[in-house]
Amino acid sequence: MRNPYLRSALGAPLTRRSALRGAAGLAAGGVLASPLLAACGDDSADTKSDAGSDAGPITFGSNYSDASTKDAFAALCQQAGGRTGVTITVNTSDHNTFQNNISNYLQGTPDSLATWFAGYRLQFFAAQGLLTPIDDVWEKIGGNFNDAAKNLSKGADGHYYLVPLYNYPWVVFYNKSVFSSKGYASPKTWDEFVALAQKMKTDGLVPLAFADKDGWPALGTFDILNLRINGYDYHMKLMKHEVPWTDKGVTDVFDKWRELSQYQQNGANGRTWQDAAKALENKQAGMMFQGSNQVAANYSPANLPDLDFFVFPSINPAHGTDYMDAPTDGFMLPKKGKNAAAAKKVLQYIGTPEAETSFLQTDHWDVGLANGLVAPTYNDIQKKSVAEIAKCKNVSQFMDRDTVPDMAAAMIKLIQQFIDSPTAATIATIQKSAEDQAKTIFSK
Template identity: 30%
Template sequence: MTVSRRTALVRLATLWATPLVVRAADSPRALVVDFMISSGRQRTAWAQLINTFATLNPDLTIVANEFPQEDYKRHFATRLVREPVDLAFWFAGARLREAVRRGLLRPIDNRDTLQALGVRFTPASLDALQHEGKAYGAPVSFYPWGFFYHRPLFASLGLKPPADWSAFLAVSAKLRAAGVIPTAVGARNGWPAAAWFDYFNLRTNGIGFHRQLLAGEVPFGDPRVQGALTPWREMLRRGDFLAESVTEDWDACLPHLYRKAVGMVLLGAFAASKFPPQLAAEIGFFPFPQLNPQVPRAEEAPLDVVVLPARGHNPDGAQRFLRFLAQHEALNVFNRESGMLSPRTDTAAEREPLRRAGRDLLDQARGLAFFFDRDARADLVEPAFAAMREFLLPPHDLNRLLQRLETARRAGST
C-alpha cells in the first residue's frame, strides 16, 4: 500500500481540495470520501482513520478529499450534484434534513450496516440521522459547548464556576471590580455569537420551543424570544464583553483568556485543541448557567456525521466504511486525537479533565441541540449571523435584532 498527496483544483467555484489517495491494490472502482478539515490535529486524525480502513480493505482504492471548513460548507451541495462522491462529512440537524429533501442523499438499505450502527452508537446520535423512518449515515463526532475559564484567576478572586444566572452575574461583577472583562466573543464570522442566542433561548424557553423557532414556525417577535434575550442585551450594555473581540475570529479570544484580560469564554470543546500545552492546565470548564429552573437542561452538542451521497458509484464500499466506523476502535481513536467525543457506546472513561467534564455534561443533558446554523432553516442562517454581529455593537438594539430575524423568517416563508 502506498500513500501519496497532491493538491488538485476542483472545478467548483474557487474550492481547493487536497486528496489523500490510498492505493492498496488495483481496483476497478475507487471509494471517494469527502471530509471537512478545521484543524491540523483533525487532519492528522482523519488520515490515520483512512489508513486504518485501507489496511483492512486492501481491495479498495480510497480517494479521501480534504476541504477547508468554510469552503466545504459553502460548496457541499454543488459538489454532491456534480461529483460521484460515495461518502461525505456533514452535520446532523436541519442541514441533514434539507440535503435529504433535495435528493442529495440516499438512505442506508443494508441490514448488516443498520444492525452494526444500532449496536455501537448512542440512541440520541442515531436518532439525529433519521428522516421519515430512514437512516442516512453514521455518527462520527460530537462535542459540548460551555464556558472555558481561567482557573488561577478565579481562585485568586475566590470565585467558583456559577451554576445559575444570579451566581453568574455575581462572578461577572467581581471580575469587573478586579479590572477583568467578564467575557469575549470573536464574532467576525457570526456563529460564535449564535451560541449566546441558542443558550439564552434554550435555558429560558426549552428545547422544544427552540426547535420551533429556528424552523421558522414561531415569529421572532414572540415575547418569549425578547424575554430570553434581554439578559444578553443587559450584559452588552454593562460592558461584560471585550469590545475589540467582536470583530475578531473565534480563536483570537483565547489569548485574552490566557492573559487574564477576560475571565471566561463561551466556546465549543474544539477550543481546547488551541490551548498551549504549558497553559492547558490553567483552563477549566463549566456549563452555561441555569436561567429558569423549571426548564429541563438542554446542551449544545453539534453532531458530525458521514452521509451517503445519492450519486455515489461504490455503494458496497460505502457500506463497508459505515460498518468500520461502528465496529472498529479506530473511530474512538480518531475522536481522542481530534479532541472530539465519540458517539459510540464503548468508549473508555475520559482521563483528561476537560474531556471528562464535557462527557459528563452531555450524559446528564435532557436534550441536545446541534447549534444555530445546523438547527435553523437554511435561509435564516446568514441573515441571523449578520443581525447578531450588528447587535453586538452599540447601541445593542434588541428590537432591531428581532425585526431583522423576523424579516428573514417571513422572506423565507413566501
C-alpha cells in the same frame, strides 16, 4: 465549523418546506487540494450512485481543516484503510469554504464520502436526493449506537444517511490557575455569573472572550440564552417558525444578552474565534462560551491541563441547566460519489467502537458516541463533557443546524447588527426584520 449560506444550483434559496417537498417526490492518505471550489451544479448529470468496486479506491471530502482535527481524521482514515483494504485519499477544504460550497459540491462531482452534520442539516440534503441512503450499513452497526444517535442520523423519510462519530458541548471555559489565584468560583445562577464577570472586569481581565467574524459563533450565545430562558421546546418551535420572532420570549433573550454584552470582548465582528480562544489561553480573558471542539482543540497541549469549564448558569428555574447545544458530526455518502460499495465498507468500520477509540487517541476534545467505546485517552475535559451531556434532558444541534439555511443566514447578519449596537431599539428592529424574513422563507 459551520456556515448556513447554502443555495440551489440555480441560486434560489432552499428552505425546509421546499426540501421536504422534494423528498416526497423521491420515494487518509495524502491531503490534496479540495474540489469544492471547482464543483458546480449540473442538472443533466446522472444522480444514480456509482457502486463501483468494494475495494476502492475512494476519496473523502473533509472540512477538518484545523491542524489538530486534520491529524485526528487522517489517523482515522489510515486505520479505516488498513481494516477494510480500501485506499482512501482525503481532500481537505477550509472549514467555512466547505460549508459555503456544500450545495454545489453535492450537485457537482463530490467525493465518495464527506464529513457533515447530524440533524436537519443532514435531512436538508437527503430530501433533495443528493445523498445515498445507508440503511444497509446501519443493519450492521445499529447495535453500536443509542436511539438519540440513530434519530440524528436519519432523514425525514426515515432512512439513514449519516454515520455519527462524536459530539461536544457548548459550555463556559476558564483556566483553573486563574480561578484559583483570584479566588473565583463557578457560578450556578445568572446573578452569580454577572457578579463574577463584574469582578473579573474590576481585576483587569476581559470577562468573556468573544468573537463572531465567522458569523456562526454568536448563534451559540443566542441558543443558550434561549434554552435557559424559554426551554428546549420553545427553541425548536422558534427554529421552525412555529413561534414568531417578534415574540416576547425572543425579546427576553436579547435583553439578557444586552445585559451580558458589557462583559464580552469588544470588536467581536472583526475577530476570529481562534483569536478569542488565545485570549483565554493567554489569561487575558477570564472565560469563554463556545464548544469544546473549538476551545480545547485550540489550546496548546502544555496548557490543556489548566483548562476547565462549567455549564452555562441557570436563568429560569423552570428549565435550570437541563439543555445545551451539543452538535453531532459524522459522515455522509454523496449520491454522485464514486465507488459507493467501498465507501460503505469504510462507513461500516467507522461506525464501530474500535474506530471511535482509534480516533479519540488523537482527538482530545470531542467525545465518542458508539456503545462500548474504550477511551483510555479521555482527558478531564472529555470526561466532564460526557457527564454533563448525559445530565441534559435534551440537546439541541445549534441554530444553523436546527433551522433552515436562509433563516440561519438572516440571523447571522441580524445578530452581528446587535453585537455592534446592543440597544433596545436595535432589538426591536432585529425582531421585526427576522419575522418579516421568516414569513417569506417559511412560506416557500
